[in-house]
Amino acid sequence: MAKRIDVSGLTAYYGAHKAIEDITLHVEPQAVTAFIGPSGCGKSTFLRTLNRMHEVTPGGRVEGKVLLDNEDLYGPGVDPVAVRRTIGMVFQRPNPFPTMSVYENVASGLRLYGGRRMRKSELDAVVEKNLRDANLWNEVKDRLHKPGSGLSGGQQQRLCIARATAVSPDVLLMDEPCSALDPISTLAIEDLISKLKASYTIVIVTHNMQQAARVSDRTAFFNLAEVGDPGRLIEVDATAKIFSNPSVSATEDYISGRFG
Numbered sequence: 001m002a003k004r005i006d007v008s009g010l011t012a013y014y015g016a017h018k019a020i021e022d023i024t025l026h027v028e029p030q031a032v033t034a035f036i037g038p039s040g041c042g043k044s045t046f047l048r049t050l051n052r053m054h055e056v057t058p059g060g061r062v063e064g065k066v067l068l069d070n071e072d073l074y075g076p077g078v079d080p081v082a083v084r085r086t087i088g089m090v091f092q093r094p095n096p097f098p099t100m101s102v103y104e105n106v107a108s109g110l111r112l113y114g115g116r117r118m119r120k121s122e123l124d125a126v127v128e129k130n131l132r133d134a135n136l137w138n139e140v141k142d143r144l145h146k147p148g149s150g151l152s153g154g155q156q157q158r159l160c161i162a163r164a165t166a167v168s169p170d171v172l173l174m175d176e177p178c179s180a181l182d183p184i185s186t187l188a189i190e191d192l193i194s195k196l197k198a199s200y201t202i203v204i205v206t207h208n209m210q211q212a213a214r215v216s217d218r219t220a221f222f223n224l225a226e227v228g229d230p231g232r233l234i235e236v237d238a239t240a241k242i243f244s245n246p247s248v249s250a251t252e253d254y255i256s257g258r259f260g
């Protein structure tokens, strides 16, 4: 079930280095929110604070609050592994488990986390549903038991999306999911994102302005004053507004290609 994310006063560090500062942002459910901004402004860092992946990096530390439908993800007693199951992630480079088949890749999270063992017929149905939802079923139905790493890059990325959705997350975080793909595969992923937003809350980091304009409902622009300074949220609004009439001149300069 898609859930709302409310971030308030979030600051994140790598050791002594403050990477992002004082970010307050609401992410709507059943919508796509794009994070844009120049390199190093902290888009990926911020994304990883939303599912507690940031703290996996040595020295990674967070101050502030992240609420998922009012549940404090950094509250005492919250299990970060459970958070990462609820808030799934898709990375820049497709990363199917290389030794696993297409089928096993999709089923892997269910086997790893499943409280009870699923029957084979149940597992088959979940794998098929998620491959269909990822617009991949027709391409792989005859090679389910071949290695996932044998698929094309675009197919591998859709496989990773099927793997992420198989565990029924509330949110999907995508960190430049198309940057390693050709234009046709990119469009396939964008179509998929538009379809998946009916069921999930989606956040996508992208360097591609056209992509942000095509796929997102809301856009958040991040920036940093100088190299090495922490990144900050400059503004967030409906994507149509950000791209036609942003409130802050730095946003306009960035989207019109004057810097970054």
Ligand SMILES: Nc1ncnc2c1ncn2[C@@H]1O[C@H](COP(=O)(O)OP(=O)(O)OP(=O)(O)O)[C@@H](O)[C@H]1O
Pocket: 014, 017, 019, 037, 038, 039, 040, 041, 042, 043, 044, 045, 046, 057, 228
């Ligand atoms: N593992 C790390 N250890 C130390 N510092 C890091 C690490 N990862 C990122 N940083 C620093 O944190 C800041 C934000 O980086 P981040 O990768 O989040 O920015 P970004 O906006 O996603 O950049 P890009 O668009 O180039 O991917 C930068 O100053 C970066 O050097």
